[in-house]
Amino acid sequence: MLVVALVAGVLLSLLKTWYDGRFRESPVVRGAAVDEDRVDASDLGVELGERATLLQFSSAFCAPCRATRRVLADVESMVDGVRHVELDAESNLDLVRRLDILRTPTVLVLDSSGAVVTRASGQPHKPAVIAALGTALAS
Template structure:
């Protein structure tokens, strides 16, 4: 795990990664090229800022979807994917495999860089 200057951590790829995430698990379609999967909670201020950043990036990059999940409402998915805090962002490839993971509010440049590794 690496902690950045702004206090967020980018865990990068994980060993023993979870199985691919299906659209049916999320209740939304995966992006054609990649998906930015955000886990949030109701009273999380960084989650709102993260939603804005991920929405902007998804709007800029063709084939990329942004899906936000309410962590409190989807505890089974939170456990299955090892989410411990909000916001947590998972970058999924076109097949739904987790290729990057970050905890905390991401910077737009970091999200774009993470997508560059996937698409």
């Protein structure tokens, strides 16, 4: 029984590691009304990026959020017209609910019109962010 529990624990850990920080199609994009899958400047309190926006939801005691902030800031500095916006999830509960944010950090990649193109829960790696941003810039 102990061996089964250990194997199950290792498998769950590997699954979490594999899934964490990977970009995927947003569930908001698949089934929502047009106005629900868009974010605009009034939602964020700042203007969207000219070409794309990296929208990060964080919380106060989230260690991966700090690492995610650094990765997104690096990508923002590399690509003209891209803006990184970080929001505190607790202070923006209406937006968190509307966009189905379940954990922090969550990163949404928005196109120039504010439509959610893709999302990642957990800390994404820089190459994954760049690839997801390429999808948004191509749309």
